[in-house]
Amino acid sequence: MAGRAVAGAVLGALLWGCGLALQGGMLYPRESASRERKDLDGLWKFRADFSENRLRGFEQQWYRSPLRESGPTLDMPVPSSFNDVGQDGQLRGFVGWVWYEREATLPQRWTQDLSTRVVLRIGSAHYYAIVWVNGVHVAEHEGGHLPFEADISKLVQSGPLSSCRITIAINNTLAPHTLPPGTILYRTDTSMYPNRYFVQNTNFDFFNYAGLHRSVVLYTTPTTYIDDIDVTTSVDQNTGLVHYQISIQGSEHFQLEVYLQDEEGNIVARGTGARGQLQVPNAHLWWPYLMHEHPAYLYSLEVRLTVQTAAGSMSDFYTLPVGIRTVAVTKNQFLINGKPFYFHGVNKHEDSDIRGRGFDWPLLMKDFNLLLWLGANAFRTSHYPYAEEVMQLCDQYGIVVIDESPGVGIKLSQSYSNQSLQHHLEVMEELVRRDKNHPAVVMWSVANEPTSFLEPAGYYFKTLIAHTKALDPSRPVTFVTNSKYDTDLGAPYVDVICVNSYLSWYHDYGHLEVIQLQLATQFENWYRTYQKPIIQSEYGADAITGLHQDPPLMFSEEYQKSLLERYHLVLDQKRKEYVVGELIWNFADFMTDQSPERVIGNKKGIFTRQRQPKGAAFLLRERYWKLANETGYHPAAEKPPYLVKSPFTW
Numbered sequence: 089m090a091g092r093a094v095a096g097a098v099l100g101a102l103l104w105g106c107g108l109a110l111q112g113g114m115l116y117p118r119e120s121a122s123r124e125r126k127d128l129d130g131l132w133k134f135r136a137d138f139s140e141n142r143l144r145g146f147e148q149q150w151y152r153s154p155l156r157e158s159g160p161t162l163d164m165p166v167p168s169s170f171n172d173v174g175q176d177g178q179l180r181g182f183v184g185w186v187w188y189e190r191e192a193t194l195p196q197r198w199t200q201d202l203s204t205r206v207v208l209r210i211g212s213a214h215y216y217a218i219v220w221v222n223g224v225h226v227a228e229h230e231g232g233h234l235p236f237e238a239d240i241s242k243l244v245q246s247g248p249l250s251s252c253r254i255t256i257a258i259n260n261t262l263a264p265h266t267l268p269p270g271t272i273l274y275r276t277d278t279s280m281y282p283n284r285y286f287v288q289n290t291n292f293d294f295f296n297y298a299g300l301h302r303s304v305v306l307y308t309t310p311t312t313y314i315d316d317i318d319v320t321t322s323v324d325q326n327t328g329l330v331h332y333q334i335s336i337q338g339s340e341h342f343q344l345e346v347y348l349q350d351e352e353g354n355i356v357a358r359g360t361g362a363r364g365q366l367q368v369p370n371a372h373l374w375w376p377y378l379m380h381e382h383p384a385y386l387y388s389l390e391v392r393l394t395v396q397t398a399a400g401s402m403s404d405f406y407t408l409p410v411g412i413r414t415v416a417v418t419k420n421q422f423l424i425n426g427k428p429f430y431f432h433g434v435n436k437h438e439d440s441d442i443r444g445r446g447f448d449w450p451l452l453m454k455d456f457n458l459l460l461w462l463g464a465n466a467f468r469t470s471h472y473p474y475a476e477e478v479m480q481l482c483d484q485y486g487i488v489v490i491d492e493s494p495g496v497g498i499k500l501s502q503s504y505s506n507q508s509l510q511h512h513l514e515v516m517e518e519l520v521r522r523d524k525n526h527p528a529v530v531m532w533s534v535a536n537e538p539t540s541f542l543e544p545a546g547y548y549f550k551t552l553i554a555h556t557k558a559l560d561p562s563r564p565v566t567f568v569t570n571s572k573y574d575t576d577l578g579a580p581y582v583d584v585i586c587v588n589s590y591l592s593w594y595h596d597y598g599h600l601e602v603i604q605l606q607l608a609t610q611f612e613n614w615y616r617t618y619q620k621p622i623i624q625s626e627y628g629a630d631a632i633t634g635l636h637q638d639p640p641l642m643f644s645e646e647y648q649k650s651l652l653e654r655y656h657l658v659l660d661q662k663r664k665e666y667v668v669g670e671l672i673w674n675f676a677d678f679m680t681d682q683s684p685e686r687v688i689g690n691k692k693g694i695f696t697r698q699r700q701p702k703g704a705a706f707l708l709r710e711r712y713w714k715l716a717n718e719t720g721y722h723p724a725a726e727k728p729p730y731l732v733k734s735p736f737t738w
């Protein structure tokens with residue numbers, strides 16, 4: 089019972105945040121003539137609360153004074169997961185509250201100019217976070233993959249201080265209503281487990297890394313400011329149409345001007361007012377990588393806000409990259425700019441040595457260089473939203489994104505409660521709010537492989553998918569399934585069916601010869617029932633790099649390659665009918681919980697965790713460049729073949 093009380097307290101603290109309402113926009117913090125930004129990356133003070141109830145930090149109010157005054161601290165890098173940085177095995181698997189703290193020195197103007205608004209923005213704190221500035225509570229947020237912020241102007245402008253102390257308490261406990269869900273399992277048999285023993289259990293296949301995974305930044309705006317911009321695009325003949333809607337906070341009396349610039353800096357359209365439509369004759373469309381000779385064309389939408397105040401006129405400027413493109417789905421095609429698009433790409437994870445899920449520019453660039461080398465034109469953000477900088481690079485490189493929510497591992501009936509659904513709806517709102525303006529994002533994925541309980545799962549997904557479509561009518565919605573049995577779960581409501589299958593891996597071990605028959609049957613059944621385009625959203629096999637076996641045996645590089653080749657035979661037939669994409673599981677090896685099925689993580693990567701190629705990477709590279717030539721669209725020819733050659737030699 090004592091153990092239950094302990095973890096009950098851990099979970100109890102999590103429930104504080106339920107029912108948060110979405111407020112305001114969440115524009116990426118960009119510098120402009122009216123906005124400054126200060127990144128708080130680097131070493132933070134850190135302490136995990138190992139007390140029995142995990143609540144000592146709250147009982148002793150660690151946020152009231154510098155963390156070093158309440159006990160020993162560690163130096164913890166931000167952004168990073170805390171798990172793999174140290175040498176302490178207990179910290180690696182810690183469940184409960186951890187505390188981060190750092191002092192920030194602020195420019196004088198920020199603290200003295202009352203027409204400046206100072207905002208604290210946290211890119212990602214996994215899973216539940218509470219934030220104090222100078223000991224004053226300023227924000228709480230549930231969910232580890234999306235940003236949140238707090239206006240801290242009053243706090244930093246009310247005293248003589250030119251610095252502020254930021255304290256962030258983060259709890260990584262997952263419960264049945266969190267996304268992803270989890271449970272705390274109490275081991276009460278004292279002949280086997282120590283007193284108060286509990287473990288965190290989850291139903292997903294990646295390590296529950298935690299901490300401040302993305303940058304924490306301070307930025308400024310004027311007190312009347314551009315709060316949100318919503319852009320959708322369409323095309324009429326050769327004219328690109330950019331529909332915009334801008335929301336302003338701080339005053340109702342303002343003037344708005346918008347300018348659309350091309351890549352050379354020429355103004356190609358202008359408008360006034362909070363909403364409107366810009367017309368771009370002979371528009372350069374945003375095309376995916378390898379689908380066009382000039383992919384990923386981005387215009388810049390510059391928004392200029394002017395307000396007359398007693399003190400004079402005040403301005404705010406924000407520039408948003410805009411790609412003009414359309415997305416549509418027929419019963420057997422996925423269309424970008426009216427042309428059939430075939431997804432040939434990968435599933436990823438935000439995962440690497442030492443950093444865990446922490447954002448890292450060198451790693452990100454390496455991944456993008458590998459995607460370009462591979463000839464991949466798409467990825468799915470399995471199984472949660474990725475960093476905003478990742479989405480920006482996708483816009484810039486023309487990598488198409490299926491943007492997935494953290495709705496993974498939904499297996500328990502308690503995870504279909506109203507509370508869970510409510511939270512899932514809010515997460516979709518936060519995700520759409522953050523990523524709606526990225527041309528690279530062509531589809532929302534609401535969940536991965538939930539378990540089917542006829543009711544209330546059917547109601548749950550029907551509501552979730554309808555809500556997502558209402559939030560963004562401009563993009564299709566999908567749901568990723570792995571079971572022929574969940575036919576009444578998501579499939580009737582989505583636009584595209586994403587199917588995961590692990591033929592000859594999780595069953596029929598070693599029998600590569602069954603793949604063709606089973607895969608053809610899988611596709612035919614889904615298409616016969618729903619008449620919707622299908623993406624093979626996961627397939628693959630573990631391969632331990634350097635392990636060779638011919639004839640192929642499971643876990644060897646040869647087996648991974650042979651399995652992929654068998655899939656490709658069927659994909660090559662069905663892509664001529666209604667299969668519109670294939671995404672390998674997985675881009676790179678990644679960390680999971682420990683189990684007899686996992687050898688220091690999941691080894692289905694075609695690259696190792698250190699981003700070195702296995703044999704399968706070369707196989708896929710050949711295939712993807714061939715697919716690009718067969719499915720790409722060349723404006724001069726108006727149809728494939730699009731003769732592209734990989735510029736990469738290796």
Ligand code: GCB
Pocket residue numbers: 292293471536537570588626673690692
């Ligand atoms: C799946 C899951 C993915 C796993 C993968 C596997 O179906 O969606 O999260 O990692 O299978 O390797 O088992």
